[in-house]
Amino acid sequence: MIEITDLRKSFGNLEVLKGITTTISEGEKVVVVGPSGSGKSTFLRCLNCMEDPTSGSIIFDGVDITDMKVDINIHRRRMGMVFQQFNLFNNKTVLGNIMLAPLHVKLTDFRRKKLKNAFIRISNLFARDKKPLYEINANRQQIKEEVRENALRLLKRIGLEDKADAYPSTLSGGQKQRIAIIRALAMNPKVILFDEPTSALDPEMVGEVLDLIRQLAEEGMTMVIVTHEMGFAREVATRVLFMDDGQILEENAPAEFFSNPQNPRAKEFLSKVL
Amino acid sequence: MGNFDKKIAKFWEIFINHNGYAKVLTGLQNTLIIAVVGLAIGIVIGTVIAAIEVMPKYKRLPRILNGVCAFYVGLFRGTPIVVQLLVAYYVILPLLGINMPPVNVCIMVFGLNSGAYVSEIMRGGILSVDPGQMEAGRAVGLSYSVTMLKIVVPQAVKNILPTLGNELIALVKETSVVSFVGAADLYVAFSYIGTNNYEFMVPYLAMALIYIVMVMIIAMFVRIMERSLRKSDRNN
Ligand SMILES: Nc1ncnc2c1ncn2[C@@H]1O[C@H](COP(=O)(O)OP(=O)(O)OP(=O)(O)O)[C@@H](O)[C@H]1O
Ligand SMILES: [Mg+2]
Numbered sequence: 001m002i003e004i005t006d007l008r009k010s011f012g013n014l015e016v017l018k019g020i021t022t023t024i025s026e027g028e029k030v031v032v033v034g035p036s037g038s039g040k041s042t043f044l045r046c047l048n049c050m051e052d053p054t055s056g057s058i059i060f061d062g063v064d065i066t067d068m069k070v071d072i073n074i075h076r077r078r079m080g081m082v083f084q085q086f087n088l089f090n091n092k093t094v095l096g097n098i099m100l101a102p103l104h105v106k107l108t109d110f111r112r113k114k115l116k117n118a119f120i121r122i123s124n125l126f127a128r129d130k131k132p133l134y135e136i137n138a139n140r141q142q143i144k145e146e147v148r149e150n151a152l153r154l155l156k157r158i159g160l161e162d163k164a165d166a167y168p169s170t171l172s173g174g175q176k177q178r179i180a181i182i183r184a185l186a187m188n189p190k191v192i193l194f195d196e197p198t199s200a201l202d203p204e205m206v207g208e209v210l211d212l213i214r215q216l217a218e219e220g221m222t223m224v225i226v227t228h229e230m231g232f233a234r235e236v237a238t239r240v241l242f243m244d245d246g247q248i249l250e251e252n253a254p255a256e257f258f259s260n261p262q263n264p265r266a267k268e269f270l271s272k273v274l
Numbered sequence: 275m276g277n278f279d280k281k282i283a284k285f286w287e288i289f290i291n292h293n294g295y296a297k298v299l300t301g302l303q304n305t306l307i308i309a310v311v312g313l314a315i316g317i318v319i320g321t322v323i324a325a326i327e328v329m330p331k332y333k334r335l336p337r338i339l340n341g342v343c344a345f346y347v348g349l350f351r352g353t354p355i356v357v358q359l360l361v362a363y364y365v366i367l368p369l370l371g372i373n374m375p376p377v378n379v380c381i382m383v384f385g386l387n388s389g390a391y392v393s394e395i396m397r398g399g400i401l402s403v404d405p406g407q408m409e410a411g412r413a414v415g416l417s418y419s420v421t422m423l424k425i426v427v428p429q430a431v432k433n434i435l436p437t438l439g440n441e442l443i444a445l446v447k448e449t450s451v452v453s454f455v456g457a458a459d460l461y462v463a464f465s466y467i468g469t470n471n472y473e474f475m476v477p478y479l480a481m482a483l484i485y486i487v488m489v490m491i492i493a494m495f496v497r498i499m500e501r502s503l504r505k506s507d508r509n510n
Contacts, residue, residue, distance in 0.1 A: 050413060077415035087410035091428045100424065101414035180410075187414060 001026045001190065001222060002047065007056035009042055016042045018246035019056070024191070024224060029217050031233040031254070032226045034243035035269055040226045043243065044193050047224065048072075048079045061190070077105060080184025080192035084199050086176040088168035094179055095164040098151040098186045105187075106143050110136065154182040158212060174205030178212050191222040198229060230273055234258050242266045285467060285476040294467045301463035302484065308380045308452060308459075309445040313392075315385025316445075317438070320392025323347065324430075325422050327393070328400050343393070350390035356451045358383050363455040376457035380449070388445055395437050399430030435503065439496030443489050450485075460484060 002024040009017040016039045024030055032040050045051040047058060049065055049072050057064050065075050089097050113134040124130045138146065155161045158178045168176055177197055184192055197213065198206045210232050217223060217236050227233055233240060233254065240257040242250040242265075250263040258274070261267045288294045323343045329336040350358065362383050367374060403426050411421030431438075453462045464481040468474035 048413065050409060073412075073415045073417055075415075076413060081410075081413035083406060083410065083413075085404075085406050087404075087406035089407060089410065089425050090404075091425065091432070101416055104416060104420065104424075183414070 001061060003057075003059040004047070005057045005059075007043070007046060007058065008054045009039075009046055009051060010054045016246050017046065017053075020246075020248055022241065022248060022251065024222065026190075026222055027220050027238075029223045029225065029236050029238045030241060031237035031239070032224065032241045032243060033228070033230070033233060033269070038243045039246040040243050041195050044195050044224060044226050047193055048076050048081060050081070077101070077187050078190045080181075080187060080189035082177070082180050082184055082192060082194045082197050084196040086168075086173070086180045086200070088171075088176055088180055088183070090168055093165050093167055094155070094160070094171070095148070095151055097168070097179060098154060098183045099147050101183075102150070102186050103144065103147045106147060107140065110138075110140065110143060151186060154186060155179075158182060172205060173201045174208045177201065177205075177209045181209075181212055181216075185216070191224065192216070194223065194225040194227070196226055196228065198227070228273070230258070230270075242269070244269070281473055281476045284471045284473055285480070288467045288470050292470060294463070294470075297458070297463035297466050298460065298484075300458055301460040304377050304380075304452070304457055305446065305449045305459050305488075308377065308384050308449045308457070309442060311381050312384030312388055313438070313442050313445055315381070316388030316392045316441070317396075319385065319389025320394075320396045321427060323389065323393035324396035324400055325419070325427070327397050329418070347390045347393055350387050355383070355387050355448055356454055358387060359452065359455050376452070376455045379455060380452045380457045384445060384449070388441060391441060391444075392438070395434050395441065396427075396430060399434035399437075400426055402433050403429045432503065436496050436500045439492060439499065443492050443496075446488055446492065447485065 004020055004022050004024075007017055007020040008015065020043060022030075032043065034040055042051060046053045049058075053066050056066065058066050060075055060079070063070055063075065065072060088094075089100065092100060113136055117133045117136070120131050120133055152161060152164065155164055158181075160175060160179065163171065163175065163179075168179075171179070181192075181197075194213065198209050201209060206229070210229065213223070213225070214232075214236060225233070225236070235254075237254040240250075240252055240254050241248050242252075242257065242261070242263060244265050250257065250261060250266045252262070257266070258270065261270055285294075289298070323346065326336065326339045326343050329340070331337050331340065359380065363376065363379050367379065400422075407425050407429065408418075408421055411425045412418070416424070449459055450461055452459050460481050464477040465474075468477040
């Protein structure tokens with residue numbers, strides 16, 4: 001589903017990613033581990049072009065999204081992203097956070113279709129063979145209601161429906177991060193990218209967030225997870241990527257990787273963190 | 275100072291019986307309209323300029339737009355507003371063959387002028403918003419401008435509301451030059467009263483008083499706003 005070929009990224013003179021090649025298939029849970037500064041976040045952020053790669057290609061669903069000509073926004077809608085710092089929209093309620101993007105996309109689409117239909121109607125007046133109109137099967141109000149219901153359903157799933165009208169600043173870190181996750185989920189993404197989703201949390205809140213991610217994993221969601229939670233990595237991953245110095249030094253099944261790492265640097269890294 | 279009572283009586287006479295109060299009211303109205311509508315226009319222009327200024331600059335178009343904005347801001351901050359009014363009223367509009375009431379010209383010029391100042395304020399406001407907010411918006415597939423408009427700018431405005439209040443105070447005070455192009459403001463009203471009884475001391479004192487009261491009222495609103503914003507930050 002995501003094919004990454006010779007991905008490189010430099011910040012000025014500093015080459016942070018030095019040629020990364022790997023493929024992420026549907027349903028996989030790829031966990032990326034490695035020492036600090038090894039380029040894990042940069043790698044993840046290149047996957048949805050939050051950082052523009054310096055060279056290399058990323059084929060997502062058959063489209064090279066590193067191409068400056070593609071509309072990256074359309075592809076980002078299919079790739080959720082969850083940040084270490086949650087990044088909930090501070091000026092929106094919880095419900096507003098979840099609804100914003102889906103509603104915007106659907107309403108924009110709705111407006112565009114209506115505009116196109118108006119043009120088609122006019123040109124049909126003069127044309128002999130009439131062009132069909134775009135199908136519009138919901139009005140603005142219905143679209144809103146549908147998006148709202150979906151958002152509430154997701155909120156209920158994490159047991160926070162009573163927080164629908166609260167503002168992010170009133171929530172705990174664990175609540176924020178779970179809402180950030182369902183905000184990503186509300187777009188029906190094909191893959192979700194997690195960048196250290198539990199690193200900014202108080203220890204007692206790590207569990208609730210990992211539980212939610214675990215659930216999504218079990219439901220078959222494709223994920224790429226950067227994490228320092230080795231126990232969680234071992235349990236959820238279908239594949240582990242060990243990165244150091246901007247390269248993938250080892251790529252292995254979790255059981256193999258954690259019990260019997262091949263790469264010397266991976267050995268050293270694991271001996272420090274386990 | 276002995277005849278101060280008499281001066282006040284004379285002033286009062288013109289103010290009440292010779293339509294002085296109507297002129298003062300018109301002047302007050304024009305002053306407020308020019309300042310408030312000018313600021314509103316300034317906020318719109320300033321927001322657009324600020325959004326362009328903080329845009330990533332690796333593409334051609336933002337760089338060009340940025341140059342245009344820098345020129346605009348330099349122009350309006352680099353010349354006195356009186357000069358801008360005079361040039362607009364006596365040079366640009368006649369050249370374009372446009373006839374416009376002086377007050378409207380003033381609103382326009384004050385809007386353009388404050389746009390340059392608000393852009394600086396707004397840029398500070400936008401930069402004070404956590405970059406994670408923009409990232410999160412882009413990550414769910416919203417465009418730069420939509421994220422700016424729906425997420426970043428509302429938070430920026432909240433941060434700079436008090437500063438915008440101070441900008442309004444500055445504008446109110448600056449409107450005292452609009453009579454240069456024939457707009458009827460407080461100065462025109464009180465000069466009329468003064469000319470009518472050859473006595474300027476009391477009218478100009480009254481004018482000063484009105485400006486002070488206006489500024490104090492706006493400043494009070496700004497303080498109330500600051501306090502309630504601080505409170506909402508605490509509770510949230
Ligand atoms: N925007 C940037 N500009 C310049 N250098 C950057 C930028 N982002 C990251 N870097 C540099 O790239 C290198 C890799 O950073 P990255 O954040 O990808 O590491 P990481 O593996 O995620 O580390 P950590 O585990 O600490 O999060 C670091 O040396 C960092 O200083
Ligand atoms: Mg990182």
